[in-house]
Amino acid sequence: MEKQTQNKKKQNAVGIFFEELSKSTGLVTFLAILTGIILSGLLVAVTTVEVYDAFSVSFWDGIKEIFKAAWATYSSLFIGAFGDPTKIITAFQGGDGLAIRRAINPFFESLVQATPYIFAGLSVALGFRVGLFNIGAEGQLFMGAMTGVFAGYAITGLPAYIHIPVALLAGALGGALWGFVPGFLKAKTGAHEVIITIMMNYIAFKLTDFLINGPMQDPNEYTPKTPWIQESAHLTRFFGDPIRFHLGFFVALGVAFLIYWLLFKTTWGFELRTVGSNPSGARYAGINTTKSTIIAMSLAGSLAGLAGANEVLGLNFRMVPSFSSGYGFDSIALALLGKTHPFGVVLSALLFGFLRNGSRQMQLKSGVPIDIVSILQALILAFIAAPAIIRTIYRLKKPDIEEESIRVSGWGGK
Amino acid sequence: MAETSVTSVVRKKVHKHQTKARRVSMGIFFLLVAVFIWFVFIRGADPGALTTYVMTPGGSSALMDNWVFPTASTLSILAGICAVAGAYQLIRGFQDLTNGVLAVVSVIFVFSFLSWASSEGSINLAGLLRVTVVRAAPLTLGAMAGILCERSGTVNIAIEGMMLISAFASTVVASLTNIWIGMVSGIMIGGLVAYVHGVLTIKYKVDHTISGTVINIFATGITSFLSSKFLQKTAYQYLNEPGMFPQINVPFLSKIPFIGPIFFSHNMYVYAMFILVAILTVALFSTRWGLRLRSVGEHPKAADTLGINVIKTRYMGVILGGMMAGFAGTYFTLGSSGRFDELLTAGRGYISLAAMIFGNYHPVGAMGAGLLFGFFDSLSAKAAILKVPVPSDFLGMMPYLATIVVLAGVVGRSQGPAASGKAYDKESL
Amino acid sequence: MASLLELKGITKRFPGVLANDRIDLTLEKGEIHALLGENGAGKTTLMNILYGLYSPDEGEIFVNGQKVTINGPTDAIRAGIGMVHQHFMLIPVFTVTENIMLGEEDVKMAGFLDRKKAAEKIKKISDTYKLNVNPNSYVKDLPVGTQQRVEIIKILFREAEILIMDEPSAVLTPQEVDELFKIMRILVDQGKSIIFITHKLREVMECADRITVIRGGKVVGSTTPQEADTKKLAAMMVGREVELKVKKTKAKPGNTALHVENLRVLNAQEQFAVDGVSFEVREGEVLGIAGVQGNGQTELVRALAGLLPPTEGKIEILGKETTKEKPRFISELGSAHIPEDRQKDGLILAFPVSENLVLNSYFHKPFAKGIRLQFNEIAENGKKLVDNFDIRTPSINTPVRNLSGGNQQKVIVAREFSRPIKLLIASQPTRGLDVGSIEYIHERLMKKREEGCAILLISTELDEVIQLSDRIAVMYRGKILDIVNAEDSSKEMLGLLMAGIKPSEEMKQKAKKEEQIILT
Numbered sequence A: 001m002e003k004q005t006q007n008k009k010k011q012n013a014v015g016i017f018f019e020e021l022s023k024s025t026g027l028v029t030f031l032a033i034l035t036g037i038i039l040s041g042l043l044v045a046v047t048t049v050e051v052y053d054a055f056s057v058s059f060w061d062g063i064k065e066i067f068k069a070a071w072a073t074y075s076s077l078f079i080g081a082f083g084d085p086t087k088i089i090t091a092f093q094g095g096d097g098l099a100i101r102r103a104i105n106p107f108f109e110s111l112v113q114a115t116p117y118i119f120a121g122l123s124v125a126l127g128f129r130v131g132l133f134n135i136g137a138e139g140q141l142f143m144g145a146m147t148g149v150f151a152g153y154a155i156t157g158l159p160a161y162i163h164i165p166v167a168l169l170a171g172a173l174g175g176a177l178w179g180f181v182p183g184f185l186k187a188k189t190g191a192h193e194v195i196i197t198i199m200m201n202y203i204a205f206k207l208t209d210f211l212i213n214g215p216m217q218d219p220n221e222y223t224p225k226t227p228w229i230q231e232s233a234h235l236t237r238f239f240g241d242p243i244r245f246h247l248g249f250f251v252a253l254g255v256a257f258l259i260y261w262l263l264f265k266t267t268w269g270f271e272l273r274t275v276g277s278n279p280s281g282a283r284y285a286g287i288n289t290t291k292s293t294i295i296a297m298s299l300a301g302s303l304a305g306l307a308g309a310n311e312v313l314g315l316n317f318r319m320v321p322s323f324s325s326g327y328g329f330d331s332i333a334l335a336l337l338g339k340t341h342p343f344g345v346v347l348s349a350l351l352f353g354f355l356r357n358g359s360r361q362m363q364l365k366s367g368v369p370i371d372i373v374s375i376l377q378a379l380i381l382a383f384i385a386a387p388a389i390i391r392t393i394y395r396l397k398k399p400d401i402e403e404e405s406i407r408v409s410g411w412g413g414k
Numbered sequence B: 001m002a003e004t005s006v007t008s009v010v011r012k013k014v015h016k017h018q019t020k021a022r023r024v025s026m027g028i029f030f031l032l033v034a035v036f037i038w039f040v041f042i043r044g045a046d047p048g049a050l051t052t053y054v055m056t057p058g059g060s061s062a063l064m065d066n067w068v069f070p071t072a073s074t075l076s077i078l079a080g081i082c083a084v085a086g087a088y089q090l091i092r093g094f095q096d097l098t099n100g101v102l103a104v105v106s107v108i109f110v111f112s113f114l115s116w117a118s119s120e121g122s123i124n125l126a127g128l129l130r131v132t133v134v135r136a137a138p139l140t141l142g143a144m145a146g147i148l149c150e151r152s153g154t155v156n157i158a159i160e161g162m163m164l165i166s167a168f169a170s171t172v173v174a175s176l177t178n179i180w181i182g183m184v185s186g187i188m189i190g191g192l193v194a195y196v197h198g199v200l201t202i203k204y205k206v207d208h209t210i211s212g213t214v215i216n217i218f219a220t221g222i223t224s225f226l227s228s229k230f231l232q233k234t235a236y237q238y239l240n241e242p243g244m245f246p247q248i249n250v251p252f253l254s255k256i257p258f259i260g261p262i263f264f265s266h267n268m269y270v271y272a273m274f275i276l277v278a279i280l281t282v283a284l285f286s287t288r289w290g291l292r293l294r295s296v297g298e299h300p301k302a303a304d305t306l307g308i309n310v311i312k313t314r315y316m317g318v319i320l321g322g323m324m325a326g327f328a329g330t331y332f333t334l335g336s337s338g339r340f341d342e343l344l345t346a347g348r349g350y351i352s353l354a355a356m357i358f359g360n361y362h363p364v365g366a367m368g369a370g371l372l373f374g375f376f377d378s379l380s381a382k383a384a385i386l387k388v389p390v391p392s393d394f395l396g397m398m399p400y401l402a403t404i405v406v407l408a409g410v411v412g413r414s415q416g417p418a419a420s421g422k423a424y425d426k427e428s429l
Numbered sequence C: 001m002a003s004l005l006e007l008k009g010i011t012k013r014f015p016g017v018l019a020n021d022r023i024d025l026t027l028e029k030g031e032i033h034a035l036l037g038e039n040g041a042g043k044t045t046l047m048n049i050l051y052g053l054y055s056p057d058e059g060e061i062f063v064n065g066q067k068v069t070i071n072g073p074t075d076a077i078r079a080g081i082g083m084v085h086q087h088f089m090l091i092p093v094f095t096v097t098e099n100i101m102l103g104e105e106d107v108k109m110a111g112f113l114d115r116k117k118a119a120e121k122i123k124k125i126s127d128t129y130k131l132n133v134n135p136n137s138y139v140k141d142l143p144v145g146t147q148q149r150v151e152i153i154k155i156l157f158r159e160a161e162i163l164i165m166d167e168p169s170a171v172l173t174p175q176e177v178d179e180l181f182k183i184m185r186i187l188v189d190q191g192k193s194i195i196f197i198t199h200k201l202r203e204v205m206e207c208a209d210r211i212t213v214i215r216g217g218k219v220v221g222s223t224t225p226q227e228a229d230t231k232k233l234a235a236m237m238v239g240r241e242v243e244l245k246v247k248k249t250k251a252k253p254g255n256t257a258l259h260v261e262n263l264r265v266l267n268a269q270e271q272f273a274v275d276g277v278s279f280e281v282r283e284g285e286v287l288g289i290a291g292v293q294g295n296g297q298t299e300l301v302r303a304l305a306g307l308l309p310p311t312e313g314k315i316e317i318l319g320k321e322t323t324k325e326k327p328r329f330i331s332e333l334g335s336a337h338i339p340e341d342r343q344k345d346g347l348i349l350a351f352p353v354s355e356n357l358v359l360n361s362y363f364h365k366p367f368a369k370g371i372r373l374q375f376n377e378i379a380e381n382g383k384k385l386v387d388n389f390d391i392r393t394p395s396i397n398t399p400v401r402n403l404s405g406g407n408q409q410k411v412i413v414a415r416e417f418s419r420p421i422k423l424l425i426a427s428q429p430t431r432g433l434d435v436g437s438i439e440y441i442h443e444r445l446m447k448k449r450e451e452g453c454a455i456l457l458i459s460t461e462l463d464e465v466i467q468l469s470d471r472i473a474v475m476y477r478g479k480i481l482d483i484v485n486a487e488d489s490s491k492e493m494l495g496l497l498m499a500g501i502k503p504s505e506e507m508k509q510k511a512k513k514e515e516q517i518i519l520t
Helices: A002-023 A026-046 A049-057 A059-082 A085-094 A097-129 A137-154 A160-189 A193-213 A248-265 A267-277 A279-284 A289-316 A327-337 A342-366 A372-385 A387-394 B020-044 B071-091 B095-117 B125-151 B159-176 B179-203 B208-231 B234-240 B259-264 B268-286 B288-298 B300-305 B310-337 B348-358 B363-384 B392-396 B398-413 C043-050 C073-078 C096-101 C115-128 C144-157 C174-189 C201-207 C230-238 C297-305 C327-333 C342-346 C375-388 C405-417 C435-450 C462-468 C491-498 C505-513
Strands: B050-054 B067-070 B122-124 B247-249 B265-267 C005-014 C017-027 C032-036 C058-063 C066-068 C081-084 C162-166 C193-198 C210-215 C218-223 C256-266 C272-282 C286-290 C312-317 C335-338 C423-427 C454-458 C471-476 C479-485
Touching: A026 A059, A026 A327, A026 A372, A026 A387, A049 A059, A059 A097, A059 A342, A085 A097, A097 A137, A097 A248, A097 A267, A097 A289, A097 A327, A097 A342, A137 A160, A137 A193, A137 A289, A137 A327, A160 A193, A160 A289, A160 B398, A193 B348, A193 B392, A193 B398, A248 A267, A248 A289, A248 A342, A267 A279, A267 A289, A279 A289, A279 C342, A289 A327, A327 A342, A327 A372, A327 B208, A342 A372, A372 A387, A372 B208, B020 B071, B020 B095, B050 B125, B067 B071, B071 B095, B122 B125, B125 B159, B125 B259, B125 B265, B125 B268, B125 B288, B125 B310, B125 B348, B125 B363, B159 B179, B159 B208, B159 B234, B159 B310, B159 B348, B179 B208, B179 B310, B208 B234, B259 B265, B265 B268, B268 B288, B268 B310, B268 B363, B288 B300, B288 B310, B300 B310, B310 B348, B348 B363, B348 B398, B363 B392, B363 B398, B392 B398, C005 C043, C017 C032, C017 C043, C017 C058, C017 C218, C032 C043, C032 C201, C032 C230, C043 C081, C043 C162, C043 C193, C073 C081, C081 C144, C096 C115, C096 C144, C115 C144, C144 C174, C174 C193, C174 C201, C174 C491, C193 C201, C201 C230, C210 C230, C218 C230, C230 C435, C256 C297, C256 C454, C272 C286, C272 C297, C272 C454, C272 C479, C286 C462, C286 C491, C297 C312, C297 C327, C297 C335, C297 C423, C297 C454, C327 C335, C335 C405, C342 C405, C375 C405, C405 C435, C423 C435, C435 C454, C435 C462, C454 C462, C462 C491, C471 C491, C479 C491, C491 C505
Parallel strands: B050 B122, C032 C193, C032 C210, C081 C162, C162 C193, C286 C454, C286 C471, C335 C423, C423 C454
Antiparallel strands: B050 B067, B247 B265, C005 C017, C005 C058, C058 C066, C210 C218, C256 C272, C256 C312, C471 C479
C-alpha cells in the first residue's frame, strides 16, 4: 500500500523533474564535474611513483604512464561503481543466482551508498533555502544513528511494519534535536550557525563515543559496540546476499519528493524560502522568521538524522565506535551541486554514491586513497560556486539572466 | 537603494536603558552559581577536606610552596560572594559593570569546580595555567589571522584548512631541510591558500563562507590523501620527522616563582604570540597602513573615493591573514607534536574564529579569548588526572561547549567590520 | 579664455540603458553651476565619470584648457576635483580626523599616523569657511548636517578647486539648506567653483549662477535663473507640461482609524527614538509627518507596523489595540504599509512579480487551500493587478529585481491597495522615483483618501507633505512638536519646526494669510 502511493508520486515527479532540470544551467554543471575529474586524475598521476619512473626512461613513456595511471584509476572507479560489464554478461549467461547477484552488486551497492547522501543532501539544501549553512549534518547524522539504533534494539515485540517507522522516526527526532539547537541560537541570539554546528559536531562525536563505550555497550561483547537491533527493525532487503540494497532507498526518494512538495507547493515552504531570500521582507510580510528558522533547522536536522538511522537500520544493524561516515560533510558539496533543489540533490546524491562506492574499489585496485574523492568534491564545488571560472576556461558565453547565487548570512547578524 | 544618512540625531541626554529582562536573568544566574557551589561542591566535599594547589609546574626549577586551604569553608565564602552579587544585581543591577561582575562570578565558579575536583588530592594549578598559555598560542594566532582578513573585508572560515595544509607542508619541508625553512614554507603556503580564497571571493565574488568551506574540504582531502599515500608508509617515514622547536627560558624572568614558568618558559610560539599581538595592535590602530586596511573593511566605497585601491588592499589583508594562519598551523607539528597526523588541528581553526569574535576583532581581545579557550582546552587535557566523577568524554567537550556559550551570549552584541563579507562592486553606486 | 572645466561628448552605457548621451558641459571659475534633472536622468553618472569612479565610453575632459585623463579618484583629486556624494562616504567608527586624512595621511616616521597635525589643519579649514566641526568627534555621533560639512572639509583638505555636490540638500531642514547655500557662497568668494546636482527647482532658482537641464541622458538646455522660471524648468526636466499642483477635494474625515497615545520606542542604541508621541488619523484624511530623516520617524513606523515593540504607550488601529501585536495581526485588521526601504522590506527581489503581489495574503483563500498554494489563482491575481496598476514587466513570472524602481513601487502599491484597507501608512512613497511614477503614486493616494481610507504619510520631501496632507505633524528628536492644518501652515513655519523651533504667534498669523506654496 505504501509502495503503491510512492510509485504514483514518483510518476508525477518524473514529469516535474525533467521540467525543472531543463531550466537549470546544466552545461556549466557538467563541465564543472568534468574539469574536476580531469584535475583529480592529474593529481593521481603526479603522485604515482611509476609515472616518475617512466619519465626517467623517456618522455613518451612518461605520458603513456600518466594515461595508464589515470585509466587504472577511473576504470577501477567505474567498475567499482557499476560493475564489470564482462562479469555481468557471463553471470547472466551462466544463470547461477549467486554469480548474478555478485556481478550486479556494485550497481546496487552504489545506490545503497547514495541513500544517506540523499537524506543528508536534503538536510543541507533545506538549510540553504532558509538562509543557513548547515555544516552540522554530520553531527545530526550521528545523533540520528544513536537514537535510531536505540529504538532498534531497546523496543521489542513490535511487528516490522510498525517497528521500522518507529525506529526511523526515532532517528529523525535525534537529528531534529541536534538541528534545533543551532536554529534556536541563530534565531534568538544571532550566533552564526557555521561555528555552532561545527561545535555540535564535535560534541556529537564525543557523546556517541561515550554512549557506545558506556551505557549503550553490548554486555556480551569484549569490544565496545551497541547490541544488535531487533530483527523487526531491519530495513527490508530486496535481494539475497551479497546485495545490500534495502528499503531505505525508496524511503529517501519518497522523502525527497515530500520535501519538494513542502518547499514549493505549500504556504509553509513559501514562508521558509522567503525568509531565506530576504528576512527583512519576510518580517514585513508578517512571517514569523524565528519560527521558520527554528522549524527549518529542526527539519533539516531530522533529515540528517534519518541518514544516520538509515545506515544503522539498513546496513550495520548496530553501532560501533568506528562508525564514521563523512556523509555529512560531503553533502555540502552535494547540496550546492544540486542547486539546493530536492531533485538536483537526488541526482547529485546518485553521482556521489557512485563515486564513493567506486572509490573503495579504486583504493583496493590501484592504491589511490579514497581522500581523492574529497579533493574532487572541493574542485567541483569551487567551479559550481564560481561559474565564471568554467566559462573562462571553456570560453562560454554569459547567460542572459543573472544566476541566483547562494548567499549565507554573516557573523552576529540576523 | 533608499539609503539614509549615517546616523540619527545626537542626543544631549542619553536615556541608557538596561532592559529589565537582562538584569533579572543575570541576577538569577549569579544566584544559581552560588546555589550550585553550595549544593554540589560544598556538600559533595568532606568537611575536613583540603584542596592542594601545586604552584610549581612539573619539571620547573622556579619553586613555590603549595597552596593549601580547607575546601568547604573557602567555597562557602565564595558562594556567599556570588549570592550577594546576585541579590544586588536583581535589586539594583550593576549596569555598566555587569559584564565585569559576570566575568568574576564565572572565575569563581571555575575555581570552585577545580577546588572541589581536587579536594583530598592535589592539582597542579601552575601546570594547568602554563598549559593554558601554550594552548592559547595557536588559537590567538589563528584569531589574529581572522582579524587581518575580516578587518580588510574578507570573512575567512578557512583558517582550519590553512592551518592543516601549512602543518603538512612545513612538516615535509622541515623533514627534508631544517626546522626554520620548514616554518617559513608553512607561512608561505598559508599565504598561497589565502590568495586562492581571495581570488574566489574578490574576483569571482563567491560567497565567503562557501569559498572558505571549499578550501577546508580541499585541505582535509589533500592532506589526508598525501598523508595516507606517503607519510603513513614506512618507506617515506623520513618525510615525517621534522623535529621541534626547543623550549627557551627567558633569562631571569623565568625564575620568578609561579609567574615565571607560566609565561616565560616556552618555545618560540608563545613568545611570538605576545610579540605579534603587540605589533598587530600598533600596526592596525596607529599606522597609515592600518587605517587604510580598516577603512576597506568598514566602508570600501568611501576608501575608493579617496583613491585607495580597495581590491589590492583586500588581497593584501587576506594574504597576510593566510600567512599568519600558516604560522599558526606550523605550531601543531613543529611546536607541539613533532609529526603530522591526519586532521591534527581538530577544530582549532574554528575555535580561533570564536576567539576573534569574542575578542571583538582586536588583537588583545583575541589573546584574552585565546587564553580563555586555552584554559578549557588544557582542563580537558588534564581530565584524566582529575579524579572527577565526570567521564573524560564530557570534559573533552568543554572547549566546544564553551565556544557555543560564548557565541550565543556575546555575538549578538559584537560588531564586526561593517563591510566584511560583502563583495566590492566598483560599478554599483 | 578657456573654461575652468569642460566636458565634451561624454557617453556612458550600462547594460540596457544609455545613461549619458554625448553630454557637453562647462564650468567657469567662481560660478555655481546647477545640474538639474529628475531621478534617473543621468546626472550622478556624469559626475561619477568626472570624479573617476566610472570611465566614459566616449568623450573628453579638459581642465583649464588641458586635456586630462581621469582613471580613478586619485587622478581627479590631483586635477583639483572633489566630490561630496549623496550618500555620505564616511566611516562611522572613525573620527572626523581619520575620515578626512584617509588617503592623504599626515605621517610621522615609519608610517605612524600624525593625528595631531591633521587635526590642526582641519581646525584651520573649519574656521576659515565657518564650518564648525570638531576634529576629534566620532562620525557616528554627529548629526547629519555636521557630517555633510565634514565631507566638505574632506575636499578642501585636498585643496580642491572644483567641488561637486550631489543632492546636498536631501537630508537637511530648510534652514540648514539656507546655511549650506551661505557656505557655498563663501567658498565661491574664496575662488572655488561648484557643480551641484539636484532635482529641486526652488534651490536651483535660489542659488545657481547657471542651470543645465538633463533629461534621459541628454542635455536639454542651459539657462540662468534670470531667464527661466520653475514652470519652464519643470517642463524641460520632464519633457511635457507638468501639473505642479495636486488636485484635492475638501476633506471629509470620518471615524478614527489610528490612535496613538504617549508612545515611546527604543532604537538599537537603546535610546528613545520615539519619545512620547500622540496623534490621531481619521478615515478620509491624510496626516503628514514632516521632519528630517533620523528624528524617530523610522522607529515610529516600525512600531505601528508591529515590528518594534514600544516600551510605553498605546496604539489602536480601527478600534482594536495593537500595541504589542505582530505584523500579521495588524495587516489582517485592514492596515496597509508602504515601507521606506522598498527593496529590503517591501519586496522579495528574487521572487516573481506574481508572488510578490500576494506576499501578505498568500495564506488566505483563494491563494491557498489549507497549506497548499493555488498557483492558478495567484497567476490570475497577478495578471489582473499588473493590468490595473500599469506595472511594466515582461511577465508575471519575472523576478521583481528586474523591474525599475518605479515599477517595483507599483508592485507594492498594487499589493497593498488590492486588499480591503481602511488605514494606509506610506513611508517615503516616492523616494528615488521619476516624475511620472511620482504623479501616479500621488494620484492613487488621493483616490484612496476619497474612498474613505485614513492615510498616514511620512516623507522628508516637505513639498510632498504640504501638497498631499490635510494636517501636518512635525517630528523632531522623537517628539511631535506641533500638529497644524495644512492650509494654515507655511514652509517657513514648518522649516522652523523641523529644526526644533516653535514658531511665534506672529508667524502663525502670517502663514494663514499667505497662499498655498506651489510645488517648486
